[in-house]
Amino acid sequence: MPPTALIIDDSKLARIVSGRALAELQPDWQRVEANGAVEALAIVNERPVDLALIDFNMPDKDGLELAAELRALFPTMPIAIITANIQDEVIARARAVNAAFVPKPVTTEGLRGFVSGAALRLRSRGE
C-alpha cells in the first residue's frame, strides 16, 4: 500500500501547489489535505498517515506547534515545515522538532530533498 501524505495548510492554493509538487515526485502516494491543526489532528486519529507537510503561518495554531504535537504522537514520522518565513529562527525551531524546512513557494526542486529522505525512511521502516 502506497504511503499517505498529509498536507496541512490554511490556503487551498498552497495545498494545491504542494500536492502538485509531491505528485510529480511520487505519483503513487496518496494525498490527504487538512486546512488547519484541528482538522489535521482529527485525520491522524482516523487513518494512518505516513508523512506531513505543515504550513507554518496558520491562524489558529502555528505549524511549529502542530509539528511538535504530531512529533509527540509519531516520533519517526517525516515532517516538513513549509513557509516563506525563512527566518533563521524559524528554521532553527523546525530543526528542534526534527522537522525538515521547505521554503514557499513549494517547488519540485524545493521538495525533492525532503521527499527522497522520507521515501528512504518509509521504505526502511516497511522492510
Added chain:
Amino acid sequence: MTGDDAQRETDGRTRLTLAAAGASGIWDWDIAGDRLYVDDRFAALYGLDGDMAGRALPTATFFSAVHPDDRARLRIAVAGILGGAERFSKEFRLVRSDGTIVWVHGRGQGHADERDEPVRFTGLLVDVTERRLAEERLRIAQTAGGVGTFEYTDGYATVAVSAQFCRLLGLHPATALPVRTINALVAHGAPIVPEDVNAATEIAGEFMIVRADDEETRWVARRGEIMRDLDGPGFKIMGVLYDVTEAKRSEAKLRELNETLEARVQEEIAVRMQAEDTLRQAQKMEAVGQLTGGIAHDFNNLLTVIRSSVDLLRRPEISEQRQKRYIDAIADTADRAAKLTRQLLAFARRQALKPEVFNVLICVNGIADMLRTVIGARVELVIESNCEQCFVEADIGQFETAIVNMAVNARDAMNGEGRLLISLDDQPSVPAVRGHASAEGAFISVSVSDTGAGIPEDVLPRLFEPFFTTKEVGKGTGLGLSQVYGFAKQSGGEVEVTSELGHGTTFRLYLPRASTPPDAGEETRSPAQERGQGRVLVVEDNEQVNEFASDLLVDLGYETVSASNAAEAIGVLERLDGEFDMLFSDVVMPGISGVELARIVRERWPAIRIVLTSGYSHVLATDAGHGFTLLHKPYSVQELALVLQGRVAV
C-alpha cells in the same frame, strides 16, 4: 544549454558590448568559493598588475582601490548582493597609484542557486569620469537652465526624477515621484508622464501646471525620447522638463498685442470710414445746396411766369384772346412745376414708372411749344422725323422730361443762340457705349443736336453722373442729364453722346420700338370733357386741397360732400346710406388710411366707385393703389375728369 553555458554566453556577449564601449572591465565574484576573477580592463582600472587578470583573487581586492569615502557605501551594497539582493548599481571613486581619481559605475547582478542561495556576483565596471563631469556640467546647466530630468518605465507607478524636476513642479526634491503626484499637477489636458504610449505619442509637449508649493500656474515643456522594448509592449521614457512660462507669457502678450493691433486697425478703419461718411455727407449737402439752388432757380422762373400772367390778367380791358393766353400760360407753367417735382422724384428713384405705348413724334410735337419757351427765341427749333409709326413703350412724363433736359442742356451749350435739331430715326441696333456691348433690335432714336461749343473729351465720361454740372452753383441742378440716362436705362434703351469741339454736341436717346397699337393714330389725350354726374364723397385732410378738389368736381358736374378723415367719411356714408356714387380719397391721412377706408367701403358699399389720390412717391412706388384706381397728385382737371368717368385705367 546548461545554466553555466548560458551564463558564459551572456558573459561573452557582455564582453563584446563592453569592448565596443571602451574603458570597461568585468568581474565575477564566486561567493561560494570566496574568490574574485577580473579581466584585464578591470585590473587596469583598479591599477592591478596585468597578470592578475583571470586569476583567483581575494574578494577584498574588490575594495582595494576604492576611495576611502566610498568604501563603506560599496561594502553595504555588496553585502546586499551577498545577502541575496539581485541588483547592484553603484558609482564610486577609484584612486590610481598616481593619485588621480577615476569615477566608475559598477553594474552587477546577484545570481542565486535553486535554493535562493547567492552563489555568484558578476558585473561590469565602466569608467564614467567623463560622464560624471558631463553630468556635473549638465546638473549645473540643469539647475542654471532650470531643466529637470525624468525617467519612466511603463508599468511602474513611480518615476525617477531629478531634484530640478521636483523644483519645477513645486515638489520637495526626491529621486522618485509617484506618477499620479506628477500628473495631478497638470491643470488640464494630457498627463506629463504618459502611462500609455503608442506610435503616435509625441514626447514633445507643453503643459499647464499648478505648482504644488505656491499653487502658481506655470507652463512647462517636455522633450525626450520614448524607447520601446524590442521584444514586447513595454517602453521607457527618458525626458526633460523645463519652465516655459515666460515664453508663454511673452507669446500671450504678443498675441494680445496682435489682437489689440487688429482692434486698433479696426478702430482706425472705423474712424476713416466715419470720415468718409462725413465727407460723403458734406458732398451730399453740397449737392443738396446745388439742387436747392437749381430748384429755387427753376421754380423762380416758373413763379415769375405765373406771377406776370396773373398781373397781366388783372389789367382791365384785356381781350378775351389774351386772357386765354395768360390763363394757358399759368396752366402750362403749373404743369411744368409739377413736372419739375416729378423730375426730382424720379431722381430720388421714387417716381413710379408708368410705361405706356405712345407715338414719339406726336409727343415731341406736343411739347414743341414748351421747348421753344425753354430754349428762348434766339434758338431755332427744328423737328425732323425719319420714321413712321414711331411707337415706344415708356413713361411719357419721363420722356418729355428727358427731351426738355437735353434741350435745356443744348440751350446752355449754345449760350442761348443757335439751332436745336430734334431728329427721330429708326435704328437697327444700339451701338456699344460706355463699355456696354451693342444690342441688336428695333430701336427708335431721338437725337438732340446743338450748334454749341462741344464738350471736352475729359468731361464726356462724367456727363451722366448725378450732380455733375459745369454750370455755376444756383444755375442748374446737374440732375438733367442723369435723368436722361436713368430714363434710358429704365426703359431698356441707351443714351449716346457725340461731340465735336467748336461744332456742337448730339445726345441720342435710344428706346426700344413698340408694336403699333390698334387705336394708333387716335389722339391719345382727348380734350373732350363730358359732364360728370353723381354724388362724390371727397376725403382729404388738407382743407384747401379738399376745397379745391370739391370745386373741380362741382365744375365737372358732380355733387360733392367733404370729409376730413376716414372715420368722418364712414360716418357720412352710414348717415347717407345709398346716396353716394363715388369715393374720392387721399391715401395718406392721419388715423385710418385711404387704402383702409377704400377696403371698408368696398366691403360695405360695393356699389360705390373708389378713386384714391396721392402725391407721396412711396405710396405710388409700392403696390400703388392696392387694387384701387390711383390718381397721382398733382393732377389736372382733365385727368380728374377722365379718371372719374372711368375712361382711364391709371
Added chain:
Amino acid sequence: MIPDDIALQELERDALTEIVNIGVSRAASNLRKMVADQVILSVPSMEVVTKRRAARLIAEREVSDLIAVRQDFAGTFSGRALLIFPQSNSLELVRAVTGDEMSPAEIADIEHEALAETGNIILNSCLATMANMLQRSLTMTVPHIVRGDGSSLFEVGDDAASDGLVLFLYIDFAIRQRDIRGYIAMVMDLPSLAALKLLLAEFIERIVGNAA
C-alpha cells in the same frame, strides 16, 4: 521636522535600502516562481512622512480601487507590510499563480484565499530576509485582505496618531507579460524607527567594520 534620533544618516539609508533590496529580491524571486514569468522591480523608495501622507502617497498611485494583502510584524522593530495592487489586477494575479489551469469560476472562488497566500509568501520572504539580515527575529500575523483606498489600507483616521511620522518604504513591481503591477509597502512607526537605526548601525559595523 524629523527628529535627529530617527533621521537616517546616509550610510544608514544605504544599508536600509540594501536590506530592503535583499528582502524584495527574495520576494520577487518567489513571485517569479509562482507566476513563471519575469517580475521587474524598481529601486526602493524610502521616506519619513506622516501616516496620513503615506496613505495619500498610496492613494495617489492608482486611480482604481485597491486591494491589499496586509501583514503586521512585531519584534525589535514593528510595523505593517502590504502587497498592494489595483483591484482590477486581482483576478489576473490569481490566474497567474494558479498556473492557468482553473476555470474562471474556480478562480473567482479561490480569489480571496489565493491572494492571501500570494501576499503571505511575498511579504514573509521579504520580512524574513530583512530580519535575517538584521539578525533579529520578527513575528508575523496571518495575512488579511483589505480593499479600499489608501486611508483604509493604513487605517488613517482623524486621530492624532495619523499625523505621527512613519518610515514609508515602497517598491514597484510589475509582471510584464501579465500586465500586472503593484507594490510592496512597509510602514514602521517611530519607536521602531529608532530601534531600526540601532540595528542598521550594527549591520553597518558588521559589514564595514571588518575590512575598513
